[in-house]
Amino acid sequence: MPEMDINAAANEVVALLRRNDARAAATRLQALHDGQSAVVQESLDRYISARAAAELEGLRRNGGVAAADAATVNPMLDRLGEATRPPRMPDAAETAGLSQAQQYDVYGSIVAQRGNIAANDAMATQDRVVLGLRDENRTTEARGRGVYDDRIVVLWKDAQGRGHVREFNQATTEPTAQYDGHAKTAPRSPGFGNVAPRAKTEGEDVNGDRVKDLGRLGEGTIEMRATTHPRNGHPDEFALRPSQDAITAGAGRVERDSNGDGWFDARDTQGVQDLNDTFKIHRGSRSNTDSAGCQTIGGGEYDDFVSTVRGTPGQNRWQYVLTSVAPGQTREFGQDVPLAANDDPRQPQHRDHALQQQISTRLQALGGRYAEHAEDYSLVMLREAKAAGITRVDQIVASNPSAGRAAGETLFLVQGSPGDPAALRAGVNAAEVRETAVESSLRQLQQQSREQAAPAPAPAQQQDAPVMGGR
Template sequence: MACNNREVCMHSPYSAFSSSSALYSGQSSRFGVAQGDTGAHWQYEVRPGDTLAKIAGKFGVTVEAIVQANPDIVNPELIYVGDTLSIPGQTRYTVEWGDTLSRVAAEFGLTVNDIVRANNLASPDRIQIGQELVLPATTDITRTRHAVPAPDAHGPDHASKFDTFADIIHQYGNEAAAVDLASGKKVVVSVRHDTSVHVNDGKGEYDDRIVVIWQDESGAKHVREFAGNTDPSGRYEDGGRYQVKEIEGVDVNNDGRNDLGRLAEGTYRFEKGRVLDRFTGYRATHDQVVERDSNHDGWFNSLDTQASGQTNAGMHIHPGGNTITGSAGCLTMKPDVFNEFMELMGEQPGLNNVLVGSDRLAA
């Protein structure tokens, strides 16, 4: 590990992961080149608030695996900002007839952007039968897609996935979300993959998991997953280098610049209706707890100054664009994905959304 400074990262509740911080063997960036013939390691630079447990959770590996891949680690409870860690773990998948990147990503619990970045694909719309794709490791997945259940398949594997997200609702959600789930209503679990507001030239990325779970009258368990976004875009940042839209946010530290915000972890209630006078989506109906990027470094963590945390229910669920997330803190999806989401929700007039960080799945 190469330590650029000695800020200690231990048991902070915050974590930060940049998709641009990861690379595979042969790729280069300001973090260096991943070494080794197998290409089975990510290179990751430790950021403020990181712990080995949080980093392991984001990459779907164990703390022990990271320690083994980094012999310089003496104390797993003590890492430093600026350290470069080698993160092991990947699998490979051979494209079959009928595959699309979105289908492969959904079946392996990834996003299309994860696969595009891991394979240096020029276009996400062009893959060929027999093509071998590198898949970043997330769980114990096999090399054949048939071992992973389709979105609405039944059986023990699918039931286990339902139970995982039901546990998230019961552990981190509120009573209303638990009651909805018990009564057969669809409940949303949004799993946030921390991303800088400056990513993709401030256009944002759809790298979060929007998971809908419910039980039907027969007791069968259902899970549908969509790629979405829960972070604001740098296009709305006051004085930011990518700011091209109207300025959003609130100046919480009185430095003369509005600070972008996003929903903090928690449960939020939404009702179907017109959003921003342009879309049919789900509108927030109660005050929301918001965290702010007050230092404008693109991340939401303990380095930021936070205010009281309340806003006037201004962050909703609506479609973004195909190349931009169109979010100043709202939950957004690509237009076609959003249409599928709305079709799934059907006539359900309201929903509870339990928002958690991706590290909760590894807890």
């Protein structure tokens, strides 16, 4: 099969939508999906949903789709609606087999969907644009040294308009508890007993408890400028930090962990603050992310990042687009799986009924539509709870607002008390909770149960692990 030009294919569908031919657009989109990998399909959908947002909104209005076209058009609308949610983090192996042109569209479509006007304008030039993909984890991970489980990507076009991409997979966008004041209280704050603290404490006391609270950049686009950062045993080196324009426009762009549970969410009192220029992109160590709230790149990749991001002569401002990646399961669930009518967790005799009822009760406490539809909405959240190994739900907590997005884009299932180092948390996209049909949720739960009951394959022989060194 010839390689798809994702950008051009998206424009085909957008053109049909703009001609008010939704049926033809849906038919063409399905044909374009056929035989393509998930990462290509997702990129195509993101471009279309961003470029045809007005047309799609019109189709979703009452009476927007002709009754005769509904069976063809509505699945397209559902799919393109999903494309507006936080993106999936593609495996490095998924993108490694793609050409530079397709890699550019994979990440460029995320910028199109999650970036602001300035970021998308920069994509039309030869400027380098930086994209951060955040796979959220707790600040106390690895004794508070952090883990490189995020991704930073640099995108640009050359003079001929060809797209280029460089991925940096040893990256973090989150702070680490080694710099947290909660790791230095006497006695230690709950959950911080295993943290190996640094001498320097970072953060701001935003809730008046005399303990500095770590911060991180919230999602959205931040303009960065060149600066320097100290490096042990070496001269200060190139780094990036927010520009003055970004700070001026940076109301509510920083999240702070004021309750000291290692997470950033709506439980943090005064947890959303204004931007300052201390949040950099700089080098991290091989066995320590060295992040007190900065974005850091380790694994010996930082020098390559610097040469890549500085590759356009004369560029002195960089648009940095930061987004969380989709929480929860990312694999496709087969829609042809038979639905067992007697396998419903809402029924008292079901093995998962107690957990489903806990989730339903927590949803009712949120009020509004969550309370009204708690029984149905609980099914999506039950699937994610089981996938994360959660057996009891003590709280459901909303994510913070950021970059014009309302609070609660993600809902977090929590097992355990806030300071419990063994507490579990799993995120679920709120739109998925609200929009997934009950029948689809039940089908997915039943497939999940069959998969979890199947015997696990024998583990492959483990290769020698690499030795972790210092800086």
